[in-house]
Amino acid sequence: MIVRGKPGFLALFFVYHGSIIPRVIPQILLVALLSSVVVWVHLKFPSLFPQLNTASFGFIGIALSLYLGFRNNACYDRWWEGRRLWGQLLFEGRSLLRLGLSYGGGQSALHRHIVQCLMAFTDCLRDQLRNQDPMPKVRRWLSAADCATVDQAVNRPDRILQLIGEQIALEVSKGAIDSVTARNFEQRLVALSAVQAGCERIFNTPIPFAYMLLVHRVCYIYCFLLPFGLVADSGLATPLLTAIVAYAFFGLDELSCDLEQPFAINDNGLALNALTRTLERECLQTLGEHPLPPPVASHNYRLN
Structure with a gap:
C-alpha cells in the first residue's frame, strides 16, 4: 500500500514511487512509437491516410x-471489503483478548493460549491469502504438537480457532x-471464522476472465487505431x-488488476503485515512482554 501525502502541483508530474507509470511504460512507448511511424508516413505520403471522422473514436x-x-x-469494492474484513478481525481479536484478560488474567494459561493462537491465526490467514507457507510463522506461537495438527489440517486457520475452542x-x-x-x-470465534x-x-473468486480479456483487447485495439x-488533424502532436x-x-x-486481489503484495495491496503487527503488539502487551516489536514502517512510501 502506498502511504504518502498529496504532492504539490509541480511535484505531481514527477512522482515516481507509487505511480502506475513504471508498469505501463512499455505500452505507452509502443503506442507513441506507432504514432510516430504513422506521422512520418503521413508526412511522406499525405494521401495515404483518408480524412477520418474522429467522432467514431x-x-x-x-x-x-x-x-x-x-x-x-x-475491483475497488473487493479491495474495500478486504480492508473492512481485516478491520473486523482486529475488532474481534481485541474482544477475544478482553475476554481472556477478564476471565483468566494476564498470566493465566488460558489467556496465554488465546494470545498465541490468535497471533498464529492472523499470521496463518495472512500468508495463506498471499500464497505463502504460513508454518514458519505459526511455529513462533504454537507448541510442536499443535503445529503438527495445524500443518496436517485441510484448513489451517480454522484448525487454530479450534485449538482455542478446545x-x-x-x-x-x-x-x-x-x-x-x-x-x-x-461468539468471538464464530466472528473470526x-x-x-x-x-x-x-481470494478464490476473481473477476470473470472473459470480462478482463474484453477490456484488455479493446484497450489495445483503440490505442493502436487512434x-x-x-x-x-493533429499532425506532429499525434x-x-x-x-x-x-x-x-x-x-x-x-x-x-492490483485492486482485484487486495491481499497480494503490490503497491496497492492491503498492508496486512502492518495490521498483523498492530494486533501482535497489543497481544504481547497483555502478557507483559517488553520491549514490544516496533510498528511496521513504510519503505519508499510502501507499507506492506
Whole structure:
C-alpha cells in the first residue's frame, strides 16, 4: 500500500514511487512509437491516410471508459471489503483478548493460549491469502504438537480457532469458567471464522476472465487505431496525444488488476503485515512482554 501525502502541483508530474507509470511504460512507448511511424508516413505520403471522422473514436472511447469504470468499481469494492474484513478481525481479536484478560488474567494459561493462537491465526490467514507457507510463522506461537495438527489440517486457520475452542471446553470441564462465558468466547470465534470465510471468498473468486480479456483487447485495439484517426488533424502532436490516452486507459486497467486481489503484495495491496503487527503488539502487551516489536514502517512510501 502506498502511504504518502498529496504532492504539490509541480511535484505531481514527477512522482515516481507509487505511480502506475513504471508498469505501463512499455505500452505507452509502443503506442507513441506507432504514432510516430504513422506521422512520418503521413508526412511522406499525405494521401495515404483518408480524412477520418474522429467522432467514431470518441464513441469507442466513451464505451471503453464505461467498461474500465465498471471494472475499477468492481475491483475497488473487493479491495474495500478486504480492508473492512481485516478491520473486523482486529475488532474481534481485541474482544477475544478482553475476554481472556477478564476471565483468566494476564498470566493465566488460558489467556496465554488465546494470545498465541490468535497471533498464529492472523499470521496463518495472512500468508495463506498471499500464497505463502504460513508454518514458519505459526511455529513462533504454537507448541510442536499443535503445529503438527495445524500443518496436517485441510484448513489451517480454522484448525487454530479450534485449538482455542478446545481450550475453552477444557476450562469449562474444570469449572474455571461457566457456560455463559464460554458462549461469549464462542461468539468471538464464530466472528473470526466469518472474517476468514469472507477473505477466502475474495481470494478464490476473481473477476470473470472473459470480462478482463474484453477490456484488455479493446484497450489495445483503440490505442493502436487512434493515431490513424488523429494524424490528419493533429499532425506532429499525434504521438503526445495518443501517449496520454494510452497512459489513462492502460493505467486504469493495470490499477484494477492490483485492486482485484487486495491481499497480494503490490503497491496497492492491503498492508496486512502492518495490521498483523498492530494486533501482535497489543497481544504481547497483555502478557507483559517488553520491549514490544516496533510498528511496521513504510519503505519508499510502501507499507506492506
